[in-house]
Amino acid sequence: MSTATIEQAHAGHGAHTEPTGLWSWITTVDHKRIAIMYFLAATFFFFVGGVEALLIRIQLWNPEQAIFSAELYNQLFTMHGTTMVFLVAMPMAVAFFNYVVPLQIGARDVAFPRLNALSFWIFLFGGIYINLGWFIGAAPHASWVGYATLTSTAYSPGLNTDFWFIGLSIIGIASIAGGVNFITTIVNMRAPGMKMMRMPLFTWMTFVTSFLLITAIPVIAVALIFLGFDRTFGTVFFDPSMGGDPVLWQHLFWIFGHPEVYILILPSFGVISDIIPTFSKKPLFGYPIVVYAGILIGFIGWGVWSHHMFTTGLGPIADSFFVAATMIIAIPTGVKIFNWIATMWGGTIRFTTAMLFCIGLLAVFTVGGLSGIMHAAAPITLQQHDSYFVVAHFHYVIVGGAMMGLWAGLYYWFPKVTGRLLNETLGKWHFWTTMVGFNLTFFPMHFSGLYGMPRRIYTYSADLNVDLFNQLATIGAFIFGISALIMVWNLWHSARKGDTAGANPWEAATLEWSIPSPPHHYNFPELPVIRSREPLWNDGEREEVLAVTMLEPETEPVMPVPSYWPILLALSITVAWGLVMTGIWWVIVLGILPVFFCTLMWAFEPAFPEGH
């Protein structure tokens, strides 16, 4: 497993031998190891969600067929969406935040390493919890948006929705903690001279994303509490017969949900903003503009949520406001695209796999953005809402945008993590099968959607004449599945036998490339002084930085000690929340006691060894 290889690579460095074995990973508080665990977990869930997608596509091959029951189909698309958004795209971005940001700003770890570990374990246990329903045939089934009143006990009497709201609330904790961690790290732990406007764009986008996380997740947390209380304790937040408004759920969900999609895309925008300059041998065009555009997207993203609700009858005044805001947000997004293109213009382009994924993103995301702008017009949405046109749109931006950006990042930073390069031939196969498979899957959906095929229903009528589009989509999905297998094969093969990469295989500009690959566990022997945005591209500065970062110190810096309290606390939180499902108040209170105990132990345990 790549784990063993990384450990072997680490073992070659200096006096400290990186501990190996499962226990060392379970108790780690090292941001680099946590990042690897996030990546592996996200990849695992990617296959889970991918299988769910393939089963959906099999079902939809022909009209009016029922290989799977309607109920099972509902579970499949619900879990596909929930898994891909919360258990794949977000944690995979977090994997990159974790590994790369401290290295880019010249820090030895994040601000709160034990909180970092806690976030990971909470995410993992929460993700497992949501999926537990599969084992009793009661996976969540009310779609990833869980609209009231479908999620009420009247219409979802089983445990399905309980798994959903409990699992998601657990995961929410991880995200908020992560957001706090990264904001603090970025504000407080930059190397000397690393002003905010000298930080790499990926770190900047991590910063903006973290703000979105800490502000948006509490909203859905409360919404889930309302839903949970309605189901378990008889409140009437969304019960129309008692004056509750189901549309309030939609408001609260989308007040979270829209910033959420910017949480999904901004990290990838950050990734490609670092990669494109490297493989164009040119600094990013208009760095400050790209930064401000990112901040603006995050900010305006808070004002567009009801464009998901154009069909709920909010009225022309409300609708107009959200139409305007949604159209406005396209501007900073478009600006970034022009900046990336301008960066490439006149540069010396190297078409590595990482660069291919970046260019692919530019093309594919633009298509998704165009269909998005179409949705921005409320009258058009009245026809497109709940049709496959919407499915096409968001897959173009999430898969073609967010995921392709992360895969670019994978090919870019893999050498830093493992000390080996991913195989470029396999990489190109990965890229092209992705492009073919992905576009074949989702482009036809624009058509089937416009011809009236509704989403979230287990079958469709033959009279719609959308059979061909569905069949193309199913074939495309399987090709896309093959691309995922190629990726995993590349990871496996290259981690063991890939070409050795040095500290800076891409001749890139930013600080993470100034230290060995893989880095020492303490990252930097001494902190370099930064004088520009591209420290490794400026003569003079490069030599000064490398003189400091490539040192082998006689005494290694002391790092935080490993701990088993994060995993224990995460487990106790998951169990405590899970007990909410029983609805018995004293059971729930009992569940809180271990949480209290573990919190105390985790909080008051010294971070460093005695005497430091």
Added chain:
Amino acid sequence: MSQTTPVTGSGSDAAGHAEKQGSVALYIWIGAILAVLTFVEVAVYLIDAFEAVEVPILIILSTVKLFLVVMYFMHLKMDHRALTWLFLSGVVLAVFMVSALVVLYHVLPRFA
């Protein structure tokens, strides 16, 4: 928290400790003002003559109380500006959300 241990000095207020620390007298004054403002709020609520302007006055008074607690008791006025920006981002968004939902539900005409 043990994380603060290596940050030498007295937590965050190493330098200029004396002048940054408010005096006991200041705190008691603020406390008294807060109590007075609370009583004024209740008076405005109870006295019918104020009914027309009740809502804006109450909102202004609570905002002032909030401001006093945040700036002085929570020491934000004297601390690094970054803390103000970080906290303000949350406050601004929360105020926006509450206002938006109030407008959507209570101000705009309902069609549904």
Added chain:
Amino acid sequence: MAQAVAASAHDAHDPHATNTGVSNFKLGFWVFLASECLFFGTLISTYMVYKGSALEGPYPAELFDIIKTTISTTVLLFSSLAMVLALHYVHEARKNLAILWLFAVIAMGGTFLVMEYFSYIKYIGYGLTIGSSTFGSSYFVLTGTHKAHVAVGMIWMAILAWRLHKGKIPPSKSDQVEVAGLYWHFVDIIWIVIFTLVYLIP
């Protein structure tokens, strides 16, 4: 912190442990408070959305005793004052006074909870429950969450008082108490907002 360790190891040119001079713990906690604004903001928004539209009673006007609630509000306000004094004495290394004022915080927080508990009993007696109307649901969940925060705060203060007693909180580690104070004041602020929007505004 990892960064601060650098200051003690080889970095002659890194005198500051953090870029802002504020500890990670304190800075991170302010960020957390920003997220708590959204958490309570959502609860408050929901209350405001449903304000005035409960399908059946009892209604707020029949239930709320403004005088009692003003008293409990003032108690909570003064507990914030007690908190600031406790921190002040931690800075001055006068641990017994600090512990005394922490106990005052706990006592006043407890008084607030007890008074509010009795109002809950009264409301339930009138027929307002968590499920009797949208008013009941939104009121109890909003204020209940607030009270849970107060309770957690009281436990936190008790732990700090114990640690102070054991001599584990010298002035150099005052951040521990300061951050607890931030939490407590924040909970107080939320109550200021709730008091105005729920009890005072018609």
